[in-house]
Amino acid sequence: MKSVKINPMTLEGEINIPPSKSMSHRAIICASLSRGESLIHNISYSDDIIATIEGMKALGVEVLEEILDQDTGTYSLRIKGVEEFKLQSDSVNCKESGSTIRFLIPILMLAGEKFNITGEGRLVERPLDTYYRIFDQQGIKYANTGGILPLEIEGCLKPGTFSIEGNISSQFITGLLFTLPLLDGDSRIVVTESELESKGYVDLTIDILRKFGIEIENRDYKEFFIKGNQSYVSREYKVEGDYSQGAFWIVAGLLDGKIVCNDLEKSSLQGDKEVVEIVERMGGNISVSEDSITVEKSETRGTVIDASQCPDIIPVLSVLAALSEGETRVINGKRLRIKESDRITSTRTELEKLGADIREEGDGLVIVGKPMLEGGAVLDSWNDHRIAMAMGVASIRCKKPVEITNSGSVSKSYPHFWEDFKKLGGVVDERNMG
């Protein structure tokens, strides 16, 4: 296990934001479901993306070529899509990636064969009940022990009407949107229980599907109509930069120094682009150009942050709130409790160790900002990449050094996070704890 010890230091400079993890999953899947070859540019090999690539290989997809771009360290992948839905392996390990498991379950079912799907870390207990309900309705055989992974599935999805709760995970909707267009008949996804949360992620799915030749009708996020017997069309596609990762450097720049974040498209559909509005509301000095964002040290103030459409940026925005004047309330954060960690509790616990004034209230947080945090504590990443990265950013405005254990968890989405931290002037001592 790795740990980092960070000496508080101003971060300054220019950073190339890594490719969007959400768009990478989607691009690899769309290329995999297309007949012929697609060329996907700007792929970074994080653990989650590797899990999706390996999962698609189980369906017979081939990565024919991987071309390294020396300047960015990212790859262009030439992907040969599946010709016949036939499993090459009856077992798929989704590691710790919620997106991978929820996207791939319906896709792998296209083969109609028995397979095992498993995961690691917290993924073994993250909810899949939405799919179990569909399996029960459609008479699809499945087995798991005590509701946790591994899961064995046998059967094909049939076209029809799928009722999906709007407030558990949009990833079920995305998984179905990838799969239902290939079935022999039309389908509808009806959103139940509450208004759809994480809408931006469904927008990303519908947008990339259109680019690969698949049409989905979005009826105001209440219902999605999916025509059957459609075909994916292979193409060349470049993954854009990741706003969820950009948020760490945006907050870092606001806390101290000046940071230019390259590769963040102004016209992006990513829901986490909301970081810009939230930070503006907090009085942050942020300027947005067509494809980059510049932030400078600012005197920020508290606000109300609705987590329902942008769950992944809450840990790092909580760090900003802990160092902003006045009170911040994070509301509607229920689904944060079912991520890689319970992010309401992990954010609260670790920021408290640094001396922040923060408490949980229902499924949200109440944070009263201070000019500086104490630091001088050993923090735990909870094996959650976003907690590790958020606490790294918090260290910038601590009085004393901060240690973060299990810091290697960043590899889930951003394997070179600590290197980038150092490039911007961070003083990080990385240790292998064995």
Ligand SMILES: O=C(O)C1=C[C@@H](OP(=O)(O)O)[C@@H](O)[C@H](O)C1
């Ligand atoms: O579709 C996606 O790429 C994602 C959807 C979100 O999950 P929920 O829809 O479960 O909130 C987000 O938290 C996750 O990191 C990625």
Ligand SMILES: C=C(OP(=O)(O)O)C(=O)O
């Ligand atoms: C929640 C996340 O990812 P996933 O759901 O794909 O595991 C994340 O990246 O913060």
